[in-house]
Amino acid sequence: MVEFWASVLALSILLYVLLDGFDLGVGMLFPFASGERERSRMLAAISPVWDGNETWLVVSAATLFGAFPAVFSIILSAFYVPLFVMLIGLILRGVAFEFRYKASGSRRLWDAGFVAGSYVAAFVQGTAVGAMVQGLPVEGGVFVGNSMSWASPFALFCGAGLCIGYAMIGACWITAKSASSPAAFGFRVLPGLMALLLAFLVAVFVWSVQIRLPILARWTERPVLLLCPLVGAIAFTGLAVSIWRRSDRFLFLGAAVIFIAAFAALAGSFLPYMLPFSLTIWEAASPPASLDFLFWGAGLFVLPLTLAYTLIVYFIFRGKIVEDGPS
Numbered sequence: 001m002v003e004f005w006a007s008v009l010a011l012s013i014l015l016y017v018l019l020d021g022f023d024l025g026v027g028m029l030f031p032f033a034s035g036e037r038e039r040s041r042m043l044a045a046i047s048p049v050w051d052g053n054e055t056w057l058v059v060s061a062a063t064l065f066g067a068f069p070a071v072f073s074i075i076l077s078a079f080y081v082p083l084f085v086m087l088i089g090l091i092l093r094g095v096a097f098e099f100r101y102k103a104s105g106s107r108r109l110w111d112a113g114f115v116a117g118s119y120v121a122a123f124v125q126g127t128a129v130g131a132m133v134q135g136l137p138v139e140g141g142v143f144v145g146n147s148m149s150w151a152s153p154f155a156l157f158c159g160a161g162l163c164i165g166y167a168m169i170g171a172c173w174i175t176a177k178s179a180s181s182p183a184a185f186g187f188r189v190l191p192g193l194m195a196l197l198l199a200f201l202v203a204v205f206v207w208s209v210q211i212r213l214p215i216l217a218r219w220t221e222r223p224v225l226l227l228c229p230l231v232g233a234i235a236f237t238g239l240a241v242s243i244w245r246r247s248d249r250f251l252f253l254g255a256a257v258i259f260i261a262a263f264a265a266l267a268g269s270f271l272p273y274m275l276p277f278s279l280t281i282w283e284a285a286s287p288p289a290s291l292d293f294l295f296w297g298a299g300l301f302v303l304p305l306t307l308a309y310t311l312i313v314y315f316i317f318r319g320k321i322v323e324d325g326p327s
Helices: 002-032 036-046 055-067 069-078 080-099 107-134 153-177 181-211 214-221 223-244 251-270 288-316
Strands: 273-275
Touching: 002 036, 002 055, 002 107, 002 153, 002 181, 002 251, 002 288, 036 153, 036 181, 055 069, 055 288, 069 080, 069 107, 069 273, 080 107, 107 153, 107 181, 107 251, 153 181, 153 251, 181 214, 181 223, 181 251, 214 223, 214 251, 223 251
Parallel strands: none
Antiparallel strands: none
């Protein structure tokens, strides 16, 4: 059961990063659109799915709370302020997304809220990951730091890097879903975003090895991890070729593979620790009876239904958007 729920948590986090990541990325690219027509078409590319994408954030939090309460309590204590700010950003973003369609004189205000909420949510998520990689002050399974222990140059750098990654996968999504100006916009910004993301991934790996020497030992002990940068490099090459050929068929898939490779490298560098080098999966897990109880409800019904809902929605709204909305 411990391994099962750890896999569920990893899957839900990965799906959230991939799915909500691209619509947060669209929000970050939003102010660079050429006009209202292009902005409306960018929103049309995500409007059928954006709120459902955030379901995976709820699934991740609920799984962490029920199956790994020790990690949940540490993360909540360590990131109380940034998580509160992130939730405000997500709420503001959702409200702004809906209100701008009915607004006339205040549309720019809601556009600003949509953009700000997207940047805040992405930056906080990246900062949290960076802070956990660097290490949180934990003693005896209890967080002993203060409300700003998460803030460090490395964590803030990771926050900026995730913004770049979300913007790239967002550009891939709107390019693949559009046939006119948003697609041209996506092809125009993708080379720069890819270059920035590649530079970030190299820099963050070198920096993380310097501040966490055991990471290097993991890579020598587990040579299979070398497949992660290899797969990522192949995906980067495929994206570059697609952009050169002005082909949008595999753009989002290529970006997703880059994220999956980075996620696998991160997980493989620290497993079996959930909090790097301080708390393992088994130390953080709930009692076996609790995990069994969760399995018969959430494991057998909630997770499969959520997966089915996601697949059905993306199947129904497949294809490119047309002038008056998604096709």
